[in-house]
Amino acid sequence: MRNVFTFLLIILFFNIADAQKDGYVAPTDTAVQHKLAQWQDLKFGLFMHWGPYSEWGVVESWSICPEDEGWTQRRGPYSADYNTYVKAYENLQTTFNPTHFDPDKWVKAAKDAGMKYVVFTTKHHDGFCMFDTKETDYKVTSAKTPFSANPKSNVALEIFNAFRKENFMTGAYFSKPDWHSPYYWWPYFPPKDRNVNYDPAKYPARWQQFKDYTYNQIQELMTGYGKMDILWLDGGWVRPLKTVDKSVEWQQGIKYDQDIDMPKIAAMARAKQPGLIVVDRTVAGPYENYTTPEQQVPAEPLSHPWETCMTMGNSWSYVPGDHYKSSQQIVQLLIKIVSRGGNLLMNIGPGPDGDWDPEAYKRLADIGKWIKINGEGIYSSKAVAPYSAGDIFFTQTNGGSNEYAFLLAKNNDVALEPVVKIATGNDKKVKSVSLLGVKHKLKWKQEGGDISVTIPQSLQSNSGLQYAAAFKISY
Incomplete structure (x- = not known):
């Protein structure tokens, strides 16, 4: 070294x-x-x-x-x-x-x-x-x-x-x-x-x-x-x-x-x-x-x-x-x-x-x-295509039944847009979308391999999350 x-x-x-x-x-x-x-x-x-x-x-x-x-x-x-x-x-x-x-x-x-x-x-x-x-x-x-x-x-x-x-x-x-x-x-x-x-x-x-x-x-x-x-x-x-x-x-x-x-x-x-x-x-x-x-x-x-x-x-x-x-x-x-x-x-x-x-x-x-x-x-996860899209990076667990989209923050605190668009690259039917560390239920819409997640106004600049937010997508 x-x-x-x-x-x-x-x-x-x-x-x-x-x-x-x-x-x-x-x-x-x-x-x-x-x-x-x-x-x-x-x-x-x-x-x-x-x-x-x-x-x-x-x-x-x-x-x-x-x-x-x-x-x-x-x-x-x-x-x-x-x-x-x-x-x-x-x-x-x-x-x-x-x-x-x-x-x-x-x-x-x-x-x-x-x-x-x-x-x-x-x-x-x-x-x-x-x-x-x-x-x-x-x-x-x-x-x-x-x-x-x-x-x-x-x-x-x-x-x-x-x-x-x-x-x-x-x-x-x-x-x-x-x-x-x-x-x-x-x-x-x-x-x-x-x-x-x-x-x-x-x-x-x-x-x-x-x-x-x-x-x-x-x-x-x-x-x-x-x-x-x-x-x-x-x-x-x-x-x-x-x-x-x-x-x-x-x-x-x-x-x-x-x-x-x-x-x-x-x-x-x-x-x-x-x-x-x-x-x-x-x-x-x-x-x-x-x-x-x-x-x-x-x-x-x-x-x-x-x-x-x-x-x-x-x-x-x-x-x-x-x-x-x-x-x-x-x-x-x-x-x-x-x-x-x-x-x-x-x-x-x-x-x-x-x-x-x-x-x-x-x-x-x-x-x-x-x-x-x-x-x-993070743990026991596998790489999954497309691996990343812009500031979002993907992993999967449980044989692909769960996917995680990590949105990297530009600063220490995570700031979320009113609508977060996640290009997963696959069109498997999504069962649920949640944000780790946040209790709010999120509204989302799937169009093929793209998921649009609506972020409540109270979370957009005050999520309490740092460094990166993880959206959990279950199929």
Whole structure:
């Protein structure tokens, strides 16, 4: 993951074909199929990027990557010299002490907001482990880390257990590349970019050490952290060379075969966690059980399961004074994504003290108020043509017997025209039309696939609804 410096892209729909090539392979394991169907019904999840980098309030991991990209820029007193910066960055381990860490507080806020699953960064590209791995001392439970003395020091375990108690699906984010590991960035050579800094074919023994290291860490997560539903693998440049798509700009820098034997990893993980959803993101094939457009909303439904991963603020990781999207924006993004048949995985980056910014709690509280009224048109819903018409977005439930037309508000408060016209695109006979959260009976008229709903004057500018109004159409 990387920072995003503009919100403009996420306001606009984009053609998903530009970011995801064809090649989705549906899982054949019936347990995986069942879990994937359950996950698709959840619609709204929580993502968290967290590590010692939050102490500096900088982009997660990427500032130690020697690439000249906008999100990799070094800042601060150590930025003039790369080696000095990396040493200071890695030394953050010795001061990381998030004493306000209280996962139960996060669970309550996320549950009240209507979130149903969680994905947490057990290890990002920098290699720092937020779990008690036996493979490295670069971890939150190391004696070098002040927080190791805290009873909740095994952060990933505490998070997964807390959310699981409230019936959340749990997902372990895990970075395949590891920029701290001497088996990936061999100290004999300087790192050149995000990729492995030696040729694995020339040094197969060292690459095998990295494969074993990766396998062992994933095995730890699959055996010691309770029931796991999702293994969310990031760092798509770690992949077999034959899968590289040179038409994708960021894949053009992959020069070496970085095959870590995903068949072996997936088989082990599913032996420990039957039905596990594996998300080897951007590597199309049998181990990318759903795709993950980042900070984007597809223009139309996809033919396979998918999830938009998106930041609540501008950054994946904690940044002091980050600009958070408004509650209206988040609700309307959720509606747009669900209308296309996808899920929204919304990221909040905890701070160095172990808590979220108060603004994040405010957003979740607002979303929760909306979802309590309108959630029946969100959860377990399917996409239905025409998907959207102007400011109205559609979903359906109960095998199509109920359809929901979400009218997006131009401001926080919903203002309704005297007559709301809903172009459903089908001419099935309508039995009733109601407005969720409003007790008034509505008068309506159907002409083919078009429904005209008469809005009482008292509701037009004073409906009490916010962000979006949901018309429930029963057939």
